[in-house]
Amino acid sequence: MSYIVENLSFHYLPQKPIIKNLYLNLERGCSYVLLGTNGSGKTTLLRILNGFLKPVSGSIRLNSIDLHSYKRSKIAQLVSFVPQNYAVHFPFTVYETVLMGRYPYKANFFDYSQEDHRITVSILEKTGLIDLASKKITEISGGEKQRVALARSFCQQTPILLLDEPFSNLDIHYSLFFIQLLKDLVRKGSLVVTSVHDLFMAPLLADRILFFEPQGVSLYVNKEKALQPEVLKRVFQVDLDFQYHDDSEIRWIYPNFQKEKEDIFK
Amino acid sequence: MMTHCGFTRVRSAIPDRTRVFFERKKRAGILIFILLSGLVVLFFFFCGSGFIQIPFLDVLTIMFNRTSENQIWQDVVFNIRLPRILGSMLIGGILAGCGTLFQAVLLNPLASPFTLGISSGAAFGGSLALYLGYQNPVLLAFFWGLASLMIVILLGGTRKTLHPTRLILSGVIVSSIFSAGISFLKYLFKEEVSSVLFWIMGSLVGLTWQNITLLLPFSVILFIMLGLVSDSLNILCLGDDQALQLGLNPVFIRLFALIISSFAIAAAVSIGGVIGFVGLIVPHLFRIVIGPDHRLLLPISIIGGALLLLVADNIVRAFFQLEIPVGVITTLLGGPFFCILLVKSEGQKYQ
Numbered sequence: 072m073s074y075i076v077e078n079l080s081f082h083y084l085p086q087k088p089i090i091k092n093l094y095l096n097l098e099r100g101c102s103y104v105l106l107g108t109n110g111s112g113k114t115t116l117l118r119i120l121n122g123f124l125k126p127v128s129g130s131i132r133l134n135s136i137d138l139h140s141y142k143r144s145k146i147a148q149l150v151s152f153v154p155q156n157y158a159v160h161f162p163f164t165v166y167e168t169v170l171m172g173r174y175p176y177k178a179n180f181f182d183y184s185q186e187d188h189r190i191t192v193s194i195l196e197k198t199g200l201i202d203l204a205s206k207k208i209t210e211i212s213g214g215e216k217q218r219v220a221l222a223r224s225f226c227q228q229t230p231i232l233l234l235d236e237p238f239s240n241l242d243i244h245y246s247l248f249f250i251q252l253l254k255d256l257v258r259k260g261s262l263v264v265t266s267v268h269d270l271f272m273a274p275l276l277a278d279r280i281l282f283f284e285p286q287g288v289s290l291y292v293n294k295e296k297a298l299q300p301e302v303l304k305r306v307f308q309v310d311l312d313f314q315y316h317d318d319s320e321i322r323w324i325y326p327n328f329q330k331e332k333e334d335i336f337k
Numbered sequence: 338m339m340t341h342c343g344f345t346r347v348r349s350a351i352p353d354r355t356r357v358f359f360e361r362k363k364r365a366g367i368l369i370f371i372l373l374s375g376l377v378v379l380f381f382f383f384c385g386s387g388f389i390q391i392p393f394l395d396v397l398t399i400m401f402n403r404t405s406e407n408q409i410w411q412d413v414v415f416n417i418r419l420p421r422i423l424g425s426m427l428i429g430g431i432l433a434g435c436g437t438l439f440q441a442v443l444l445n446p447l448a449s450p451f452t453l454g455i456s457s458g459a460a461f462g463g464s465l466a467l468y469l470g471y472q473n474p475v476l477l478a479f480f481w482g483l484a485s486l487m488i489v490i491l492l493g494g495t496r497k498t499l500h501p502t503r504l505i506l507s508g509v510i511v512s513s514i515f516s517a518g519i520s521f522l523k524y525l526f527k528e529e530v531s532s533v534l535f536w537i538m539g540s541l542v543g544l545t546w547q548n549i550t551l552l553l554p555f556s557v558i559l560f561i562m563l564g565l566v567s568d569s570l571n572i573l574c575l576g577d578d579q580a581l582q583l584g585l586n587p588v589f590i591r592l593f594a595l596i597i598s599s600f601a602i603a604a605a606v607s608i609g610g611v612i613g614f615v616g617l618i619v620p621h622l623f624r625i626v627i628g629p630d631h632r633l634l635l636p637i638s639i640i641g642g643a644l645l646l647l648v649a650d651n652i653v654r655a656f657f658q659l660e661i662p663v664g665v666i667t668t669l670l671g672g673p674f675f676c677i678l679l680v681k682s683e684g685q686k687y688q
Contacts, residue, residue: 123581147584154578160444161574161629174572174583180565182632227583 072099072134072149072230072262074120079129081112081119089115093129093288095281097264099230102257104273105266106297107283108307113266114155116281116288117233120264121152133231147175151224153234157216162207165219169195172226191226197252198222199245214240221249225256232256234265238272250276270311270324274298282306298322365633368626372640376426379647384418386655416546424544424608425650425663426643427556429615431605433642434563435598436616437635441570442594443501446624449616450602452505453595454512458485459606460536461515464522467533475551475607478536482603485511490595498577499591539610539664541650548608559601563635566594570631612664614671615642615649621678 076095082088089112097103097120105113118124119131122138131138133149141149151172159168172194173187195201200222203215211219217240224232232253238246246269253263253276264281267273273280280297282289284306291297303311310327385396391410399414435450443452450456462481466474489511493504523533569590572580577587605612619642620634627633649670650663 121582123578142584143581143586144584147582150582152578152582157576157579159575161441161446161624163571163574163629167571167628167630168575171572171575171583174568174585177568180568 072260073097074231074262075132075135076120077130077132079119079126079131081115081124081126090119090126091287095288095290097262099262100257100260102254102263102265102276102278103281104277104279104294105264105281105283106268106270106273106306107266111283112288113283114235117152117235117264117266121150121233122146144175147227147229149229150231150233151227151229153217153220153224153232153237155235155239156213157220159208162209164204165200165206165208165211165215166191166195166204168208168219169200169222169226172223175227190228194222194226198225199248212240214242214245217241218245218249225252230260231262232264234263236266236268238267238269246272247275270298270303271322274322361628361630362633365627365637368623368637369640372637372644376640376644376647379644379651380422380426383422383647383651383655384414386651387413387418388658389413420546420549421541421544422647422651423549424552425541425646427549427552428541428605428609428612429646430639430643431552431556431559431601432612432616433619433645434559434635434639435602436642437620437631437638438563438566438570438594438598439616440620441573441631442591443505444574444576445501445505446621447617448505449614450598450605451611451613451616453486453489453508454510454515455482455486455489455599455602456536456606456611457512457515457519458482459603460533460611461485461518461522463536463607464519464533468522468526475548478607479551479603481515482606483599485515486595486599486603490592494588494592499588501591535662536606536610537664538662539612539667540662541609542660542662544608552604552608555601555604559597560639562593562597563639566590567631567635570594570635571629574629610662610664612646613668614675615646615667618671618675618678619645621675625678 074095074097076093076097079090079093079095080088081090105116107113115124119126120138122141122143125139133141133146138146170183170187170191173183173190177183177187192201195204198218198221200215200218203211203219208216208219217237221234221237224234234253238249241249250272253265257263257278263276265276267276274294277294280291280294282291282297282302284302296302298313300311300313303309312325312327314323314325316322381393381396381400384400385391385393389410391399391414395407395410396414399411432450436448439448439450439452440446445452459478459482462484463474463478465481466477471477489504489507490499492507492511493499495503519533519537569585572583572585573587573590575583580587580590620638623634623637623641627637646663646667649666653659653661653666
């Protein structure tokens with residue numbers, strides 16, 4: 072399972088390129104985190120990898136076959152996607168919604184198999200959603216809905232997971248919990264690409280960091296190099312200091328507020 | 338490092354947690370049984386009742402032996418009541434089934450088979466036929482209904498998408514254009530307004546076997562196709578992106594669903610006129626009872642719709658020997674009932 076992206080460019084409007092001449096090699100057993108400012112193209116790249124958007128030029132190969140020559144039903148067995156937010160329009164239960172993750176494996180016109188139900192229950196258990204199984208998807212909170220989306224993508228059992236800010240509504244408990252689950256999947260050989268805004272979460276999840284910098288996208292094989300104050304200053308225009316906690320991966324981030332910006336609302 | 342995230346407490350009584358899902362299935366089975374038996378009983382009951390009362394056993398002999406010592410009874414049952422009763426069941430099934438389909442396809446619980454302007458198109462076609470003096474306005478109504486939905490689909494779709502909001506918007510536009518057309522025709526032939534009103538009110542009086550032969554093939558095709566797409570409709574409810582991610586092309590499903598249903602709705606409207614609220618209320622009601630799973634909801638809605646229209650069309654005829662247009666009855670009863678549903682559900686599903 073790997074993505075090979077060659078000379079990829081994308082824009083919605085020709086005068087405003089989003090991605091220019093990108094070369095990438097995303098390998099299995101590795102967790103990639105996308106970092107960048109709002110509107111820098113993180114979601115766009117995820118949607119391109121997903122096949123939702125066609126690149127303007129360049130190619131993407133999934134397992135050395137052109138992504139756009141796959142059938143959608145085949146991609147559904149290889150790639151799952153967790154959107155930033157989504158709306159379910161009818162009061163399906165959480166159980167039914169997660170069960171739909173088994174749709175790509177289901178024979179047309181047949182019911183879900185016992186195996187599908189078994190997998191769904193075990194995923195609900197693993198993700199701490201079993202208590203919500205009978206609740207209606209239209210009546211749960213934003214964070215719970217995000218957990219349901221993650222659970223469904225696990226239920227799809229794909230070797231590649233694309234996640235678009237999956238922790239944006241989750242509390243710290245579940246953020247760390249899902250990071251742990253995702254890292255476990257990566258250890259077992261999955262390819263996980265996640266866009267994240269939280270600089271505290273990002274290094275916990277990432278093996279490598281894809282940084283959407285003003286001059287283009289760069290891949291940091293060594294994630295520590297991406298999380299240097301100079302790099303963050305260049306991209307986000309903020310002054311940050313890091314302090315490491317007893318030699319571990321966990322770091323604390325201290326912002327240095329700029330004095331002249333304090334009067335902004337006067 | 339993150340050992341505190343262990344989830345030992347949730348490992349309890351799994352089947353219990355998912356019981357609503359399986360309970361809904363059981364409830365759906367019971368409901369189908371009740372509705373079907375109600376349908377069969379009332380079918381025979383209404384064949385026998387009306388201005389000429391025919392005993393139940395005689396109805397059975399007429400039905401199964403096709404002979405009776407009373408020639409008038411046989412005529413009444415075979416040529417007057419049976420086509421009308423079959424027609425009301427088929428039209429009820431079509432309207433309720435398509436209502437469920439439209440609500441899923443347009444991602445809008447307030448959609449009905451008439452949301453996309455097909456009723457105005459058919460009514461316009463029928464009025465036009467009357468104005469031009471055709472003997473059989475049904476066919477022209479059918480084609481205009483079909484044409485109006487095709488226009489809506491063409492307007493609502495761009496090159497790659499078929500967006501629900503855009504579809505509804507084009508439906509509103511096309512519908513109002515046709516309504517203006519009907520008003521214009523009404524203005525042109527002032528004295529015969531009542532025959533135009535037939536399409537607008539909806540009525541099943543005087544259905545013939547000829548009407549049934551138009552209705553039957555389209556409804557059978559529709560019911561089979563609804564069975565085939567029911568599963569995909571569930572996936573469609575997750576939104577277009579999620580559907581595509583699960584390997585289902587939402588544009589294809591939407592187009593396919595609209596086209597197969599358009600033939601049946603056009604047939605139903607051209608024969609029975611605009612019978613309101615059946616396609617809106619039936620799916621709503623059963624969604625509350627058995628949940629939104631379309632694999633259960635579609636068959637139940639079809640049977641429920643058939644039962645509802647059978648009762649609505651025949652109850653006044655059977656007990657009071659009166660003819661009130663069925664569209665008036667369904668709207669008079671359906672409107673307040675829908676208000677109650679809306680208040681009872683506290684608006685949470687309609688946000």
